[in-house]
Amino acid sequence: MSSSTEFDSLLRKGKKVASSLVLTQCSKLQDKHESPLLSQFCDFLLDPRKNISDNEIIDWLRWIISVGMTPEEFATEGKYLAFIHCLLCLHHLKDTIRRLPVALSGQQISWPTDAGLVEYPHGHDFNMFRSQAGGACDCGDASVMKESGFCVRHEPKPNETKPQPPRDLLCVAKAIMPRMFLRLVIQLRRNSPDCLKEVDGFITSILNHLTEMGAAMRKVICEVMTDPKVYSSLVNNCDSTDLEITDMLVERRASYLLAKRRMNNFNPPSSFHNFCSVCHRDRCVIKAFDKDFNHTTFVEELLFWTVVYEFPQKLVCFLLNMLPDADYKEAFAEAFVYHYSRISMMLATFRNGDDGITHSNKPSAHDLLSNCVVHVSVQLFSNENLVAKLCEQQHLLHVIIASLRATIEGTEERERNDGILVKSMMQDSKLNKHKVVKCDHYIMKKHSYWPLVSDLNNILTHLPVANLFMSKCDLIELWLEFIMCFQAMNLNEREMNLHVEYENDSYYAAFSAELEICATPMWTLISHLKDTSSAAMTKQLVLHTQRCLDKWFVLLPFTEKDVPHAYQATFHIPLHRYYAIFLHHGVQHQGLKLHEMLPSDEAKLKLYLAHPLQVQISFAEIMCGLWVRNGLQMKGQAMTYIQCHFCNSLVDPDMFLIQQCASLLSPDWFIQTTLERFHVWEWLSLSHTNDERDFHGEFLESDQVMPMLEYALTFLAMLFSLRTNLGMDEETIVRQEMVTLLAMSDRTHSQLTDLLPEKCGTSQNKEFESTLQEIADYRGPTLESGGNLSQGMFSPKPEIWEQEYDPLHVFLRAVHRRDFQSSIDRFSQYVRQSGKLKDKISHPWPPFRIPKDPDTNKFLDPRKLLYSKVLHGVLFTILYKALHVCEVTEQVLSLTVFLLEMALAYPCPNEQSLARKMTGLTRSNSTVSDQKYGDWFHGDSILENMNTLVETVVINKKVSNSVVEEMEVDFNTTDDDDDDDDNYTEYMSEEEDSSGQQVSDFEIEPAPQTPQLPSSTVHLALPAPPTDRSDMQIVPSTQNNVESSGTSSRQSLIVSDGASTHSAPVVEPSGSGSQSISNNIMVPFIPSAIRTYFRRNDSKLQRRKV
Template identity: 40%
Template sequence: MQWEDNQEKMSSENPFENLKNSKALRQKGKRNTAAAIHQELSANGYSETLNILLDDLLSPDKDFNDSDNIEWCKWIIASGKSPNDFSSQVRSYDNHAKCGLVWVPHVVAYRCRTCGTSPCMSICRDCFKRGNHKNHDFNMFLSQAGGACDCGDTSVMKAEGFCSDHGIDNRANKGPVPADLMCVAQATMPRLLLRLLLHFRDHHSSRTHSYNYERAAKDCDEYCSMLMDFNNMGELMRRIMTKTLIDPEMYKSLVHPPFPKNKFGLYMSQSNRKYEDAIKQFPSPELIPEEYEKLPALGKELVHKTLLEEFIFWTFKYEFPQNVVCLLLNMLPDQEYKEHLTRTFVMHYSRIPSVLELSEDPDTMSNRVVHVSVQLFSNEALALKMVEELNLLHVMIISLKSMVSNILIPNTLNDPDKNMHYVVNCAKKVMKEHCYWPLVSDFNNVLSHERVAQVFLKDDNLIDMWFQFLSMLQGMNVNTRETSSHVEFEPSTYYAAFSCELEASAYPMWSIISHLKDNSYAEISKKIMNYLINYLQEWLEALNFYTPRIEKNEMMHASFHFPLHRYLAAFIYQAVKTMNISLNDILPEPDTIKLLMMHPLRVQRSWI
């Protein structure tokens, strides 16, 4: 049966008709009805029985989590066999090389630094035990955000670290697949995935103070479990699912008008209006520099062309529900699907700041965002492709800048009346609840790839934007010395500021510096240090700080946070240590050095 022929026939069906016939079919029993459907599809490439039954089982009028309906779907896919027997048969033809097992937060996993080529590489317990990691540098850890097993994936780990079940060399010759084995699955899967999509559309307008997206996501738990069970049958079933998700023509035939002039057509028209309304309400990226407004991943409007693209949209909209995240990640062993998912994720990436800020539980959502992104950006070739084709680095930095630009306050170092510098307000939700963490985690992840780091280091605009972001952290959370009474508890901003500098500044800095291994990076390092000196001079001018002095009243105020100073110190150290660059060639003018020393020295002097 041709995929295109089946797609065209299904698109014309009406899920609200022939319900009496469906009842009669149910009376024949699951096995007999499923066998009849398989026989029709095998002989004709089309099954009226299948469409009548699916119209009833997948009707939006029915309880989405009805266990009996879900069981019927499993039997239909099984084509006259029991679901367990069918699953075993499909698995017997599984030729996949990668594990891809997905786990949720608080699950034990392993990371082997000897075998890994990416710092984010991780493997499940079974693959670790079946592999040979004797005398390797490995650790067992409790996953914070969830993850997926990388065993068998040469893009993130060495082949010698694979377990006995995974890797190209371990693929067995399973023999030819029977021509009619997957015909029912191929005809049914578009309808199954469409039903899940319509569930998210239906509940978009239902969000009130008493109803939240978590409830809507929970309502599809059993249905998502069914789809994951199908995926876990292996490569044959997974490919049918992923092909449905990434096929633009399939999406067009399922959800685009014109719709039939009947009850089903009216329902689909209403569904489309809800979808369009959700698109309009979805936050668009803010504060995009004019020169980057036309970048595809920074567009104000979202246009979806596949089921996968709309699923990603609803995943963002519903704040990354765990069951949907696991479903999408379970299909990552399909490389074509993985690239489509990564590309779609990047196209929605600039919306993450707004979604996090609006979330009632940004900490949980942050973990779920990283659960997805770490699987996509740990592959160096794929990350580099997104950088080159969709300007991923620009998108990440602009998104970070946009997030913190909304919480700037006047800096109070030195004389506040003469200080024109603005810094982040550490009392705001973005800082106190670490809403920025997924973005800086992803940024640090992609910078761990040497070829991606080279793109960053060679692009003056990226470097300039990054130091603009760091300038917003420079001198944040000014502390005032208390001399009259004991301070029993440190304010919460204290922790927020230190966490931000560590996660958003220090981690990326060490990732960048780790690639500056020899004299071939000397000119790039000098360029970056010149940028830093210029930004530091601008910062001093904004503070109206022109002479190396410390007034008595200024001694009572100090900040611990000078990321531009730390970057300059780290790059100078690396240049001297690994590139044999003379200090005389890179140090700023003596008068500038004196000015730069004063604020770090004030931290020590103020608290003595």
């Protein structure tokens, strides 16, 4: 039948007759030749000049394929339905989806509710969400979930005993399918948004209708879509008997070639070639980066148009609907990797209007596009075997990392993508050669990178892929070079004069980038490093991170002699955190030796320490109001730094790195450096002995000194006592975090689960429920006065307050200072209610706890730093000033005493005898300089230094012009002549302490095997206060001896201005009694001296330690 007259006659006979004739002809030819009748029908129905989604044309196609039956009969043929049962159901835009977490770290499966109407996964913990881009559920995909878990609509495998479909059933479909896809491609080559409506109708009405028939029809479709011969024989032929059609085909082909040229792509920079092991020095041989890419199958070109049209929903869903076919899935995945670099450029350059932050709940166009891309990639990259093959053959890891780098760093084709890197202004901007991301760029603000990061994290959840990444040095170098772009991003310059007019909110983008780009892949990799078998990979990661850090220091440039800029602040040092976390994990879990991976030379240790320490100082400055002119966004940064979703990735590794580096450095150097950089060193000088309200330092005002001193001492206390990364197991850490949360406030179950610090979703708290029962009491829901039902709450058990409540850890985790204060108030309430504090007015000091010993077989003990002459001199000075110079806050005093208590409880590393007793005072050098604490004491032992007499302190004139003053106190005096209240004794007398018992209110319980405290006959040396200048007469000093027999004697603290040294005579104050001024207040026990301070301010205020 060749004439048009005969064909028109056949059309008039009806669709059923035409379908039967086509079937007869196709059955006889048996795929050897094309059916002439079918070819005529294709030319007529699939004419590119006609509307592709015309209902009459769609109906004709469905009848032709139905092989003599009606379309309904063909679709519902019972004996073949069981065989062609659906293996994967589709979910569309705004469908409700259940997502189930699976055992693999970071992996999840999706489950549409319509599949669940028959049988959804009872007993599983699933989350429901509204699909934003469509996709496919994973039920039926044995590579993602076990076959035993398939629902009744998704049987595991076709049963081989079921009858095979007759050959004639699908012969017409096999013959017509190539022409149908050719028509679809020609329509898409119009490259016009208007054609999408027609394409959507064609896909919905005919292609999806065919795929719903099941696996047999789907197999036919997939074979056509993945056959290169079928594609090349059709799309490259523009010849037609109709010249109008020929011209149209030529025009459409030109449009297709133009679209390929216009699609954004990039050539990896030359630096990529240097690192990439699969690239040559002059060019990249990875197929995905080919400048001129050629399509060889229908699936490749359809995916190309999917990218061009920005992932239209109908086309995406059709392509995903074929994924149950293994051969198609592999071909589609290869095509996706082939186009991956183009997709990344599309996401990076897609802007769609205003770049500003929208306040609407409706997802932006960019978010919808990103979701569409991820819904495609997640279906492909959840299959471990497939992803491993893509990484080996298509270099998927290299492609994703290169695409991420091109998004951030830009490409060599500068007219297309300049990147978002800018010159870093850290330290000396003129010398700095480092480039850092621009956080206020729309790529950072709109998170244009997140689909790429999501794909990287997804494939890294597969052990073979993670092992490939960590075993290839080129991939590690590529990644760490990329991470370096985020080192010191969002650098803040402190405003000194006027308040900023516009507060930049770019810090949101900075913290999101560090968490998503830097931290999440790191934790995903760590989840695979479980034992000694992978220790070599961990060590390699640590060494590569060290090299990258060294390179960054060179680019700044920054040496061990440099100090971070005091007026700059950044919370982002991801390279340091990579180094700290991999170092800790290797030592804690994989048997690596700490000394093999920490720098051995002092210079490099100081380098690695500098910036994590600066982050702590910046945090303290912000919380103390030094950055107030920069706006509230600075406080937002500080609060985000310790927030529960960030703390495991930010503050915890920072503190761990400081602990380990500082433990290998000189304690005196570290303590002095810390206090200098906290800007309180100047205040600690003895030259500042007048009204502290008049204090004006080089960096701090008078009202800023105490808050900064509090933060400095708190930092030191946390540094010595934190054990989170010093050998604690995961269960103990979770318990500590739960106690901390409950100490701040009573919590609901959901609040506890949401607020527990996490490692980017990789940790699973298996012991959560049992731990909660051990530490908390549950208070059931109650009906409030307004008729509302309040939720049930958990509160700490009484023994938790006594045994496990740790104020320092609460301080570390308290986003708001009021959270920390709330925990202190709740503790005070507990001790009153339990009868442990009878005084209803006074407030107990925080119950700071002597820390447990860390695992010293693996890690260094930071308490070594407690044995520092500088630290002892600083604590000495604080106590002296608290007693005699100025008011010092309770927090400073409590921390000072706690540091002393820790020093007493921790055995001196150089002490051979733990129970060595002292029998008398020791002398420092006859003359020592102010704040030269190394000269004040002979050794590092806290017991010796508490018993050392400092005779003369020389003050530099440049520091102070104050008049020289003499201070003497009678050793045996029991009165405080400067105080109006004579009803109490200022210092503990020898008679009070002769029994060897300590005052119960101030008892400090030493740890086992600690040095014994000095007896009551051994005096501790604290200088007395200066008397009023007007009562002073300067005379030469004549008193130079100390009687150690315990008899009354007088000594002078001789303070010199650096030019001459003087001593003052004893000045008898008016009134009864006498006061002797000396350089040493003889105090048998430190808390007794502290008690004096409180009695001076409030006779009822005493310290009671619970």
